[in-house]
Amino acid sequence: MNAIKFGLLYALTAASLLSIVAASQPVSDSTRVYASLPSRIEINVPTQHEDLQLQNCSPARQISVTGSVEVKSNLIWNLDVAGSTPSGRMHGTGDHELHNSMTLVAQNPSGGPVVVPGTESSSPAVALLSNIAPGDYSGSSAIGLIFGQLFEWDDYADDGYQLTVALTAGPA
Amino acid sequence: MRIGRWRILSHLARLLLVVSLGGSITALSVSDSAHLQAVYPSKLELVLPHEGDLQMLGASSGNDAKASILITVxxxxxxxxxxxxxxxxxxxxxxxxxxxxxxxxxxQYTGASPSRDVVLTNSYKNYRRGPPGEYLMPTDFKQRFAWVDQPTNYTTRISFKVSPD
Structure with a gap:
């Protein structure tokens, strides 16, 4: 009789232990996640560089002024430039224009110099920077620009010359 | 006459004996018991939504995209x-x-008292823990897209594991 009781007790204990061990096993599950990343390009001229002033203009002198542009892209991209006048030269208030075109140089990364083309040029836009990969900047997209203008003796003294340079970033 | 008295005394003695015995029988209590046993094993359940693959919303360079699920433990x-x-x-x-x-x-757990972000790696990292019970855990998956990331479709698999603590 005792042997039967002992056997039953042993079986129950063993079953309990087995069930506890089996149920204590970790449970895992997983899920898949998708995302679509669209192509995107942003360009921005900082406010302080929207209006640039060429200082100390004088005949036979090359005058430069520093500006910048910020480009962000997840594609390989180009940076094109174009001037707002038909010739691409600075235009005066008195219907005069300078004899030399403005030049543009990019500092970081280096690009140019390019002669700023006009709106009536056969190629109104010129690539200042070409085939820039998204990772080329290591997160920084600020590009230093140097606008250069040569004044000659035959340029008419005017109250003021101006030119708007359009900077366009697009897929390469 | 003497016999008559003896018989009376004998009956009286029997009566007293019966009464005394009867009293002692009613005073005894009897008991017995039933032994109950239950096996209640530990149990863990983990439920993730399986209505299809999760699509992250708001994917854009320089921004976070997000997908939300409800995990049940x-x-x-x-x-x-x-x-x-x-x-x-x-x-x-x-x-x-x-x-x-x-x-x-x-x-990130986004329920009451939201937790800090857990950055996913190849190894299991602790996410949440608690005492016995049923828990519904609103959870966000967040993905930061950098400008250097190619514009295309991306996928990954995320695994959860619940175990005794």
């Missing part, structure tokens, strides 16, 4: 929920397994 023991990703916790291009996003995916 049921346990009758103290439990620990862990989470891991693959490819170092980075999403990979769907059509080219070699291209990975720059940033790792993060997971």
């Amino acid at each position: 049921r346990s009758n023991v103290d439990w620990l929920l862990r989470v891991k990703g693959y490819h170092g916790g980075r999403m990979q291009k769907v059509t080219d397994s070699g291209v990975l996003l720059k940033n790792q995916m993060r997971v």
Whole structure:
């Protein structure tokens, strides 16, 4: 009789232990996640560089002024430039224009110099920077620009010359 | 006459004996018991939504994209929920397994007292733990897209594991 009781007790204990061990096993599950990343390009001229002033203009002198542009892209991209006048030269208030075109140089990364083309040029836009990969900047997209203008003796003294340079970033 | 008295005394003695015996029988209590036994094993359950693959919304360079799910854990023991990703916790291009996003995916509990982000890696990391009970855990998957990441479709798998704590 005792042997039967002992056997039953042993079986129950063993079953309990087995069930506890089996149920204590970790449970895992997983899920898949998708995302679509669209192509995107942003360009921005900082406010302080929207209006640039060429200082100390004088005949036979090359005058430069520093500006910048910020480009962000997840594609390989180009940076094109174009001037707002038909010739691409600075235009005066008195219907005069300078004899030399403005030049543009990019500092970081280096690009140019390019002669700023006009709106009536056969190629109104010129690539200042070409085939820039998204990772080329290591997160920084600020590009230093140097606008250069040569004044000659035959340029008419005017109250003021101006030119708007359009900077366009697009897929390469 | 003497016999008559003896018989009377004998009956009286029997009566006293019966009464005394009867009294002692009613005073005895009897008892017995039944032994009950139940086996209540520990049990863990983990439920993730399986209505299809999760689509992250708001993917854009320089921004976070997000997908939200509700995770259910049921346990009758103290439990620990862990989470891991693959490819170092980075999403990979769907059509080219070699291209990975720059940033790792993060997971955040967004219920009461939201937790800090857990950055996914190849190894399980602790996500949530608690005492026995049923828990519904609103959870966000967050993915930062960098400007250097290629514009294309990305995917990853995220695994959860719940175990006794």
